[in-house]
Amino acid sequence: MQLDLKTIEALAPDQASLGAAAKLTKRSNWPRLEMNEQLGLIWGECQGSGSNPYRVVFDTGDHGYKCTCPSRKFPCKHILGLMWIGATAPASFDRVDQTPEWVNDWLGRRRKPGQQSAPTAASPEGKSIDEASRPGQSAPVEDAAAVERREAAQRKRAEDTRSAVSAALDELDQWIADQLRLGLAGFVDACSERCRRIAARLVDLKATALAGRIDELPARLMALRSEEKPDAAIRELGKLVLLAKAWRAMPNDAELKRLVSTSETREQVLANPQAVQVESDWEVLGEKIETRRDGLVSHATWLLDLVSSTPRFAVLLDFFPASAGRRSGAFAPGDRFKARLVFYPSRNPLRALVAERLGDVSPGTWPDFTLDVAGDPLAAYAAFQDDAPWLADCPVILPRGAIALDEKDGAWWQAANDPHGIALPVAGSVSQTLLGLDLAATAALWNGARLELLASQSSIGRLDLS
Amino acid sequence: MNELEQAGLARLRDGWISGGAMFELAPVEWKEVAAASSPDEQERRLLAIAAQALDVALRPAVPKTLKRRPPLPVLALPMLPDRLRPLLRAALKHAADARRKALVVKLVASRGFVTHPMDWMPAATDQTAPDVYAPWVDWQASAEQGPHEKLSAENWADSYPAARRVALAALRRSEPAVARRLIETKAPAESAETRLSLVELIRIGLGPDDTPFLKSLAADRSGKVRELAGRMLAMLGEHGEGGPDVPVAELAGFIEEGKAGFIRRRTTFGPAKTKSHVQEQRRAELFELSNLVDLAARFGVTEADFITGWQFGTDNNADVHLARMVVASGSDGAVVHMADTLIAAGGKTALLVLHLMPRLDTGRQRVLIRQILKDAQFPAALGQAQGIDAGWLDWDDLSNGRFLAVLRNGISAKEDPARRTAEEIVETVGYLATATAAARFIDEVVAAGLPPASPSLGLLRLNAALAENPSQSDR
Known part of the structure; x- marks a missing residue:
């Protein structure tokens, strides 16, 4: 396995990429660095600005590469950083015989080496490893007056935003009242157009997150049968009313701000002393990838705490432009790892960041949560709604059960030997194979109308259902 | 509330x-x-x-009836250990079509494992899956039949055409006479295209009892249906509208009889030169419609004598048609005789045995594969062999002859087609090799220049990882 700095210099798209890559050569940025000498591959996970670390792989044989980051530079700084470590500190890589599945996936998808254009013998003109290695110039020191001016400007911006959002919520209230007056039958029929209009107004008035949620409302309704749509519209619009009221009462509440206007940055969450931190073993339950109407793709990775005695979940949420093309996830369903997660402050902490990855965990079953088969499988959802009635999706662990079909071939999760006849409708279609399996426990998202299955434990082991 | x-x-x-x-x-x-x-x-x-x-x-109202499927049957072999499932999925992902996926599954079964049903599941109509999967095929078929487990004239209109065809195929397997009567009753009211697909189902379990029905189709409005019925009648030793001797007599016109040898004169048979593409097509049809035994009898010789006298190598298309006819209608003895004759001839002619593979015993199959490897003239022919056992080819077989040298040249060739051919050979060896040979073969082809991460090595890596004798912990 041979890597030299000249190759990196030649492959780098520009000097800025080399500079950025130089900053990523610290070992602490890479929770995982591995190599398979037989295959000539090096790969790693680099903690970037997203919730998930980026997965980076480089083929030292033909200089093929892949990174899960949304950068449009090829190769990106993460690839260059990985190569750089490979060239200068190969001992940092753990030698392994097996490649992870995400590497196998990439190998299976990539173009054949014969069809691939040979690595360009690009002239390193204008790009220099030496220059990139030099420590950056320190930023000029601000004087006290400048600091005060900057902070005053920040305060003014925050006040302007708050006024704008308040106006946005006034418009939203009026819009909801209009929908009730005009009738929900008409709203359901013209939902797409009406939601688009109010969402655009909310964006103008800086209630960006709320606009995104309303933009997704038509898709949520479309997924339901026509007789269910009015109830779903009442639920969704009612939650918006509650959210608007909550924000007016507590405009500085971090959770409400996140749901109405904008989210904190990764750095702000990590620096927040009130953010809940949990160090535990986690299993990736599944992924939910949705292309939104605003052109963004939301990528949610749901995790289950394998140590907690009651079901505890986390979701790593990333957004990237749909135009950036298909991205593979940072984790694959079924992956298990030890990590310290930092949760975004919330009444029901769910959204989290991986603060520190502490190694892999061996495969196994889920903890025995002693779920009550005869009880209400949605008891956790009711408690969740008590705390934050404006939220829609809630992760649940369902007790022993099976998937059955109704007369229209719609899938339902049904509790095993259930005396109360409890059954919950499942979103979308399910694999025929699943219909023949007993599910010892099932992880799913409940949105008030449908279950979105994530994973199950069964007699034949773990089942990926997302 | x-x-x-x-x-x-x-x-x-x-x-x-x-x-x-x-x-x-x-x-x-x-x-x-x-x-x-x-x-x-x-x-x-x-x-x-x-x-x-x-x-x-409030909770969603539960429907009055919720149907559960019967439990997925437990198969006779253990499931592939979780640690090997990524390799299996990689091999399945790279397998371009159902035939190649079936090879992956057969290799796994040959090492004493079945796949996880979420990784691979046979279709209800799968007839190539290893026998161990039969309970899953039946389980799938029972799902596709839906609520009407047994198709009848009364519920015929209740199913969509595809589901009805699946149900009819299942009925034909279990109760062929009932299925035939159903087709006989319902087919006349269907369009020509649908009639053709329904009559095609008679192939399942084709037997002498079907003869009267097939003969009645000689009056069908569709030429394609009449032709299909005629072919099936030929398989039964019967003949369609033209009478029993017409196809063989016409085919004999495309074959020249001659003599060879100075001391021991013997009779030879060879293809007459065709004058046009139309003639070539007609000859192909006639080979398909005729039986070997009838053709040989037409020339007054036995099946074996006809094969011995055939002049292989004169016209490749005619050789292929003959091989297909032999495998379709020849006796077991005739098939073996032809295989031995071709293998003894060696060279390109021996490759015709590939058409006979489904009816050859394991020993003869392996002899042919070894010969292809040893000659190394047409190694790409390996990929055409069907119905061969998995995981028996050892390192001596691979290294005995020029095969590895030819393969190395292919891998390092500058032309894409040559490289692609070499990769296909590597994939086929991934199916045929023993675990030990697979591991050594990986080193060999990587040293020859195949990128170590090439997806073409997927099946070889799975093969090498599947121990010949899995430990108890894997079971």
Whole structure:
């Protein structure tokens, strides 16, 4: 396995990429660095600005590469950083015989080496490893007056935003009242157009997150049968009313701000002393990838705490432009790892960041949560709604059960030997194979109308259902 | 939520659907909570309460009947250990079509494992899956038949055409006469295309009892249906509308009889030169319609004598047609005789045995594969062999001859087609090799220049990882 700095210099798209890559050569940025000498591959996970670390792989044989980051530079700084470590500190890589599945996936998808254009013998003109290695110039020191001016400007911006959002919520209230007056039958029929209009107004008035949620409302309704749509519209619009009221009462509440206007940055969450931190073993339950109407793709990775005695979940949420093309996830369903997660402050902490990855965990079953088969499988959802009635999706662990079909071939999760006849409708279609399996426990998202299955434990082991 | 609140919620819901102010229709307790100075605000507050009631207090109405499938049968072999499933999935992903995927599955079964059903599941119509999967094929078929487990003239219209065809195929397997009568009754009312697909099902379990029905199709309105019935009659030793001797007599016209040898004169048979593409096509049809035994009898010789006398190598197309005819209608003895004759001839002619593979015993199959490897003239032919056992080719077989040298040249070739051919050979060896040979072969082809991460090595890596004798912990 041979890597030299000249190759990196030649492959780098520009000097800025080399500079950025130089900053990523610290070992602490890479929770995982591995190599398979037989295959000539090096790969790693680099903690970037997203919730998930980026997965980076480089083929030292033909200089093929892949990174899960949304950068449009090829190769990106993460690839260059990985190569750089490979060239200068190969001992940092753990030698392994097996490649992870995400590497196998990439190998299976990539173009054949014969069809691939040979690595360009690009002239390193204008790009220099030496220059990139030099420590950056320190930023000029601000004087006290400048600091005060900057902070005053920040305060003014925050006040302007708050006024704008308040106006946005006034418009939203009026819009909801209009929908009730005009009738929900008409709203359901013209939902797409009406939601688009109010969402655009909310964006103008800086209630960006709320606009995104309303933009997704038509898709949520479309997924339901026509007789269910009015109830779903009442639920969704009612939650918006509650959210608007909550924000007016507590405009500085971090959770409400996140749901109405904008989210904190990764750095702000990590620096927040009130953010809940949990160090535990986690299993990736599944992924939910949705292309939104605003052109963004939301990528949610749901995790289950394998140590907690009651079901505890986390979701790593990333957004990237749909135009950036298909991205593979940072984790694959079924992956298990030890990590310290930092949760975004919330009444029901769910959204989290991986603060520190502490190694892999061996495969196994889920903890025995002693779920009550005869009880209400949605008891956790009711408690969740008590705390934050404006939220829609809630992760649940369902007790022993099976998937059955109704007369229209719609899938339902049904509790095993259930005396109360409890059954919950499942979103979308399910694999025929699943219909023949007993599910010892099932992880799913409940949105008030449908279950979105994530994973199950069964007699034949773990089942990926997302 | 009490009954009054439920009734109130229903009134609000109905009112909001059509539109207007509904405050007066709300339950008394809700009105107290929602009271406000503005009518719009009152409605919004009611909406929030209703939303919570719908979310928390009500559950989706469960349908009266929910159908559960029978449990997925447990197969006779253990499932592939989790640690090997990524390799399996990689090999399946790279397998371009159902035939190649079937090879992956056969290799796994040959090492004593079955796949996880979420990784690979045979289709209801799968006839190539290893026998161990039969319970899953039946389980799948029972699902596709749906509620009407047994198709009948009465419920014929209840199913969509594809589901009906699957049900009919299942019926043909279990009760061929009932299925035939059903086709006989229902096919005349269908379009020509549908009739053709229905009559095609008679191939399943084709037997002498089907003869009268097939003969009756000589009067069908569609030429394609008549032709199909004629072919099936030929398989049964019967002949269609033209009478029993017509195809063989016509085919004999395309074959020249001659003599060879100075001391021991013997009779030879060879293809007459065709004058046009139309003649070539007709000859192909006649080979398909005729039986070997009838053709040999036409020339007054036995099947074996006819094969011995055939001049292989004169016309490749005619050789292929003959091989197909032998495998379709020849006796077991004739098939073996032809295989031995071709293998003894060696060279390109021996490759014709590939057409006979499905009816050859394991020993003869392996002899042919070894010969292809040793000659190394046409290593790409390996990929055409079908119905061969997995995982028996050892390192001596691979290294005995010029095979590895030829393969190395292919891998390092500059031309894409040559490289692609080499990769296909590597993939085929991934299926045929023993685990030990697979591991050594990987080193060999990587040293020859195949990228170590090439997906073409997927099946070899799975093969090498599948121990010949899996440990108890893997079972």
